[in-house]
Every structure is written in structure tokens, then in C-alpha cells.
Amino acid sequence: MTPPGPATTPPARGSRAIVVDRPGVHRLLTGEVPGPGPGEVRVRVAAAGVCLSDREVYEGRRDAAYVRYPVTPGHEWSGTVDAVGAGVGAELVGRRTVAEGFRACGVCVRCRCGETSLCSAGYDETGFTRPGGFADHVVVPVRLLHLLPDDADLRAAALLEPAAVVAAAVRAGAPEPGARVAVVGAGTLGLLAVQLLAAHSPGELTVIDPRAERARLAADFGATEVRGPEEAEKLHGHFDLVLETAGAPTTAASSCLLARRGGRVVLTGMFAAGAAGIDPVHLSLSQLTVRSVFGAPSSAWTFAVRAFTTGLLDPGPLITHTYPLERYAEAIARVGGGDPATGKVLLRP
Template sequence: MSGGPASSRSIVVERPGAHRLVTAAVPEPGPGEVRVRVFAAGVCMSDREVYDGRRDAAYVRYPVTPGHEWAGTVDAVGAGVDPALVGRRTVAEGFRACGSCARCREGETSLCEGGYEETGFTVPGAFADHLVVPARLLHPLADDADLRAAALLEPAAVVAAAVRAGRPEPGERIAVVGAGTLGLLAVQLLAASSPGELTVIDPRTQRTLQAQEFGATGVGTPEESKELHGRYDLVVETAGAPATAASSCLLARRGGRVVLTGMFTPGAAGIDPVHLSFQQLTVRSVFGAPSSAWDFAVRAFTAGILTPGPLVTHEFPLERYGEAVALVGGGDPGTGKVLLRP
């Protein structure tokens, strides 16, 4: 089933530093696929890395239409797909997991052994009027869902994976390192677990104030956090800064848990193996989100536990993609989540 407009626009990054706005025929969904009319798409540091040419070559394929954080409405379905999906507000998983390898069959779809494929990196993404995705990856939303806020459900799913890995328990002392999009979403989910303390570590005063609005009971700068070493049952690292993997492990108590969620670059400070051994820490890392974490995030969003909307500070049309991507990682503490609104 298809129909609708005759043309569709998309941003194409031809190669690092070079992009253009392309108008072409509206993409048609194939068997097992749906076409989504994109309402909003988030721009994150990974998108900036794609534009700058700093993403590992194994995880991007030029030319590419970026956009892996998005929400929209199904407007056409391919053969074999339930036509009742047309008109549904939705998000969808980004990893094109094979569904049949050992990891997928265990439910760890973000560890798929079938080869890396991801919306917005190796296949066309959501910086476009329309997006085609496999129907099996959809997570339909409520009929009245706020699609502007739902565009942040991809990072929320990553945070959900981290929180589930950390296994927070009521009354625990918890620290979140970093108050960017991931960190502030983590605060919302962790606050729902009734922690005894929920401390956010970030040098940006404006961000830590927002963290308190979302449920943090205390805040501090990286320098101030040195007085908190060995205090926390669970530390969720979200910053991906050169020193934050190592510093997060120092914040954990003996026998504590650390979950690393930030994307680190070569040269980041390593974790001291002596400290790791003597402190008997459990350290986990998260890259992307399995299907179960997506389901968790969507349920939390629907229930009102996750409210990503206040994180959005800037919105641009597709024609101003260059301005949008320049803001991300530009260092302005007033820049939160940046959206493209096709």
C-alpha cells in the first residue's frame, strides 16, 4: 500500500564535510517494510562525527543520509505488513539485526553477529521527509504521543540499556557522570528507582540545575567529585570524555557497579587494573540498545516516567542542516538536544 506526495527531500552527506539537500521520488516500502513520514529527528555527536569524518570507517558508509534518532507516522506499508499500521505514530530500532544469529536469539540484538547495519550510518536515515524501515523494528506509540519528544527515544533506549545493566535498587547511592542528553535521561529513569542519593557530576552549572529538576538530589563538578570517591553503589557514566571512564570507577564503592555509556575516542584514560581488582568492581559497557531496552524506554515514555521534551533547545528545517550539525559539539553550554523538523 502506498500513495501520497510525489517527491521527498533528504540530506545526503556525500563525504566528510560535504552535504546537499536532494529531492527525489518518494521511497516505496518493499516487502516487510513501512514508510514513515518523519516528524522530527535528533542530531547527536555521532552525526557530527559522520559529517566531520571522525567515525570509524567500519561504522559508516558514504554517501549517507544521517539520522538515527527520530519519530514519525507510518504513511505506507509494503507487502505482508499489516495495513492497520498506516497512521500510527512510531519510532523504530536503528540496528538492522539479523534476528537469527546466536546473539539475536538470546535477545542481545545490539550484539548481532550478522554484520553491522544501522539506520543513518550504513542505510538511509531520518534527515529526510520520509524513511523506509523494516516493520519488525517498529515500536508503535500511543495515538496522542508527543512526536517531538519521542524523537529522543533512541538515546533513551541506550540509557534504558545502561540502567537495566546497572540493576539499581531502592535506597542505593547512585552517581551519573555527565549531564548531556544521555545523562539527563538517565537521571529520569534512575529517579524512578527510588535511590537514597542521586548525584550528577558535570562542570556545566546549567545542566546540573536541569538534572535537579529531573530528580537529582545532589550535583557537583569533576573537581568536587574527588571528595566522593568510593561512595556509590552504582555509577552510570554518560559523558565519553577522556577521563570519565577512569574517574567513574573511582566513584564506586568496593564491590560497586559501573556502567560506561559514553562513546570514547582513542587516547582516553584507561581504567587502573589494580584499582579494578582490589575494589572488586563490576564494569559494563553499552553500545546501542537491544530490543528489550527499546521496549522499556517506550513503556517509560508512555507512562510519563521519561519526559525528554525539555531537553530540546533548538529546532531547524532540513534546509538548515549545516547550522544544526555545527551546533552539536560546538561547546555552547546552552545547547541541548538539536532537532531537524522536516
């Protein structure tokens, strides 16, 4: 039975959160523990991933339409429900969980078609326009939760947000058994993509990245070979499906060159202004299908969580560094700092 009012575990003495007041200025704020409103839950954060988007927020390089200062960043996180608001069942307290980031309206045409990442009500996302997971607690609508088993590894589960993005890309690419598949980029997105693509039994699964250090991990995850960008030029026109994950200035254009005539290309990396464009002549003559992915709809979250809970997806080996909230600045500096030994960076409250 749904309780008439909020249920909760004993509250902590205050709740800490990183607040970026404006680009380049942040503080670790201790305030009251936030309370969930009607239809919401409060989650005690176990771990939160730091990605290049978080660095863009801190440095002021994110498009103004996609961030609202002051903000508590953190869109990749996992935790345990420790309070529920009115209208939410108390049985959720104590459940391990992750949650979708987009605050989709659920009633527009795109949402009703299942394309919640294309919600026409406007952009609204945890960690960018709403307080995120770089905190002791985060409050989210209960409808966005994806519950995990009681024994789920919450450290690894913090990577389910990028895994959902990759799941959206893989589903868009529609890989078939025996296909020749390339993944451009061996960062977090690329290596998660390798795991999901390997489950589709490709005939070839080639990873393209200049960092030799990433090759071993890619092979462990199911890649059949790893090549540098210069070596990959010999494979132009070879692949049935190319999944781009790097977001580098030239990788959208080069990914299209890797695809065979009539092949498919899915762009997942976040590109900056000035990136090389796709040659429209090559695009039309080769009859390529090109898709892009920004965020993940609810269906992709369900896909990623199921892959994680059944053991098809294991993000844990990607994590190389963990910092407490007090060392947020160090964590941000490490992400995108150029150290080839840096994989996924976590904050753990």
C-alpha cells in the same frame, strides 16, 4: 487480514533527504518518494535528533567500520507510518512510531538470546549504513517498529533512541531502592538517565558535570545534588552504582574511582582513541563490575517506550533548538559547539 500488496496514503511530490557524500560534503537532495519493500514500512518523519555521532559522520571522524558513504544520517527520529509493503498490515498506516536502529539478523545466537545489539551478522544501522531520518521519509523493516499512542508527542519521541541506550545502561546497572547512585555527565544521555534512575527510588542520585547550567534541569528530573568534577573527587569510593554518559577523555577512569569496593560501573559515553584507561590494579583490588553499552537491544527499546508512554520519561525539556532540513549545516555546527545553552538539537522536515 494482511493485504496482498502495498497500502499507502497519497504520496508527496518528491521526498527530500540530506545526503553526506563524503566527509565535509553534503547536499539536500529531492528525489522520488521511497517505496517500502516486502516486510517494510515507510514513515513520514516528524522530527530527528542530531547527536555527536552525526557530527562525527559529517566530519569523517567515525570509525570506517561504522559508516558507509554516501549516507543520509539520522538514527534518532519519530514519525507516522504512511505506507506499508507487501506482507504488512494496512492498519499500521497512520500510526505514530519510532523504530530500532540496528538491523539485527534475528537468527544468530546473540539475537536469539535477546542481545540484538550484539548481532554477529555484522554492524548495520539506520543513519550510518542505511538511509536515516534526516529526510522527509525513512523506510524500515516493520519488525523494528515500536508503536506509540495516537496522542504521543512526536517531537519528544525523537529522543527515544538515546533513551533506549540509557535504558540498556540502567538495566545493566541493576539499581536498587535506597542505593547511592552517580551519573557522570549531564548531557542528553545523562539527564535521561536521571529520569529513569529516579524511578528506582535511589537514596542518593548525584549528577557530576562541570556545567552549572545543567544543574537546574538535573534537579528537576530527580537528582538530589549536582557537583563539579573537582568536588566529586571527595566522593571517591562512595557510590553503589556509577552510570557514565559523558564519553570525555577521563570519565571512564574517574567513574571507576567513584564506585565503592564491589560496586558497579556502566560506561555509556562514546570514547575517542587516546582516552584515559581504567587502572587495572584499582579494578581488581576494588572488585568492580564494569559494563559498557553501545546501542540498545530490543528489550531496552521496549523499556524506554513504555516509560515514555506511561509518563515516567519526559525527554521534551531537553530540546533547545529546532532547524529545518535546509539548515542542516547550522544544526551540525551547534551540536558539540561548546555553547552551554545548547541541549538537544532537532531537525524537523
